[in-house]
Amino acid sequence: MRATSDFRSDTVTRPGAAMRAAIAAAEVGDDVLDGDPTVRALEARAAAWLGKDGALFVPSGTMANQVALGAWTKPGDELIVERDAHVVRWEAGAAGFLHGVQSATLTGDRGALDPEEVRATIRPDFIHSPRTALVCVEQTHMGSGGSVVPLGNLRAIAAVARERRIPVHMDGARLANAVVASGVAASEFAACADSVSLCFSKGLGAPIGSVIAGSSDFLERAKVVRKRLGGWMRQSGLIAAAALYALEHHVERLADDHALAKELARCLHGLPGLACPPERIETNLVLVQVTHRDFDGAGLAAKFKEHGVLVSALSPRALRFVTHLDVGREDVERVARAARSILGVS
Numbered sequence: 001m002r003a004t005s006d007f008r009s010d011t012v013t014r015p016g017a018a019m020r021a022a023i024a025a026a027e028v029g030d031d032v033l034d035g036d037p038t039v040r041a042l043e044a045r046a047a048a049w050l051g052k053d054g055a056l057f058v059p060s061g062t063m064a065n066q067v068a069l070g071a072w073t074k075p076g077d078e079l080i081v082e083r084d085a086h087v088v089r090w091e092a093g094a095a096g097f098l099h100g101v102q103s104a105t106l107t108g109d110r111g112a113l114d115p116e117e118v119r120a121t122i123r124p125d126f127i128h129s130p131r132t133a134l135v136c137v138e139q140t141h142m143g144s145g146g147s148v149v150p151l152g153n154l155r156a157i158a159a160v161a162r163e164r165r166i167p168v169h170m171d172g173a174r175l176a177n178a179v180v181a182s183g184v185a186a187s188e189f190a191a192c193a194d195s196v197s198l199c200f201s202k203g204l205g206a207p208i209g210s211v212i213a214g215s216s217d218f219l220e221r222a223k224v225v226r227k228r229l230g231g232w233m234r235q236s237g238l239i240a241a242a243a244l245y246a247l248e249h250h251v252e253r254l255a256d257d258h259a260l261a262k263e264l265a266r267c268l269h270g271l272p273g274l275a276c277p278p279e280r281i282e283t284n285l286v287l288v289q290v291t292h293r294d295f296d297g298a299g300l301a302a303k304f305k306e307h308g309v310l311v312s313a314l315s316p317r318a319l320r321f322v323t324h325l326d327v328g329r330e331d332v333e334r335v336a337r338a339a340r341s342i343l344g345v346s
């Protein structure tokens with residue numbers, strides 16, 4: 001049994017022996033001067049998987065999103081985005097700070113925007129209005145617990161945006177989870193967007209790195225933004241090798257994480273003051289609503305820690321468990337034992 005069972009995020013995984021061997025064997029070069037061969041191989045592989053002309057390797061998912069925003073917008077523009085999306089909620093105001101754009105936020109249904117509401121939110125071409133420069137979608141949607149936004153919904157959003165010649169950016173940090181959970185190809189989801197980000201350091205289990213993919217025209221602009229943000233790296237083949245290994249070996253196994261997340265929800269749902277209906281768990285995130293009289297989210301997380309279970313308190317009324325490569329059935333059993341002990345259930 002591990003010393004702790006860490007369910008705080010799928011970003012906590014450590015590279016295993018095979019991934020470390022791939023890192024050690026990576027051929028590298030100066031990516032800025034001549035191109036790093038392993039980075040090029042990763043970019044080509046990711047672009048093919050996503051069905052886009054190309055992709056750029058960047059250090060983080062936040063940078064991938066912000067490179068896209070910088071490439072699509074000008075200061076004074078507006079983007080349309082779901083109110084809990086990572087781009088507006090968890091990137092420290094980067095859209096305004098870096099690019100001078102504001103956000104029109106809409107309330108989604110488990111991450112899905114209403115196409116008619118998107119249509120109504122697009123600004124008229126009018127001197128008093130900001131220009132609507134971008135629509136952002138997120139797949140899977142983190143804020144609603146890793147739900148998969150249906151392909152039909154994404155297609156409808158893309159159709160509305162394209163009618164008005166507005167590009168769509170997809171934050172696909174966990175797109176691979178959506179692919180495995182739905183059986184829809186990555187390229188089909190990605191076809192609904194003009195730029196797509198993808199993270200290797202979440203469920204795919206690499207230590208560092210994301211890509212931002214799109215058309216050749218988009219990538220020309222995106223390269224300049226990456227340069228400005230300091231995201232163009234040198235012998236980055238060392239980390240690209242891990243990302244490439246992750247893309248080649250860790251996609252299909254995400255199904256195990258999804259099954260484990262459902263199992264975890266089954267263990268917790270219905271315990272006093274906890275709710276996480278297992279039928280709502282689609283991927284690897286389990287949002288647990290906390291309505292207990294004596295514990296709020298932080299109080300419960302502290303109690304779990306005493307039992308060797310690490311979990312995130314997202315708010316006073318919500319805990320988030322995330323399954324990943326470095327937790328298994330025995331860790332879920334530990335969660336179940338800990339919860340019953342904390343809540344006094346025999």
Ligand SMILES: Cc1ncc(COP(=O)(O)O)c(C=O)c1O
Pocket residue numbers: 059060061062063065086087138140142171173174199201210
């Ligand atoms: C949906 C989503 N997008 C983007 C990011 C940003 O990724 P990073 O932490 O690598 O900047 C995250 C991080 O958890 C995320 O959940």
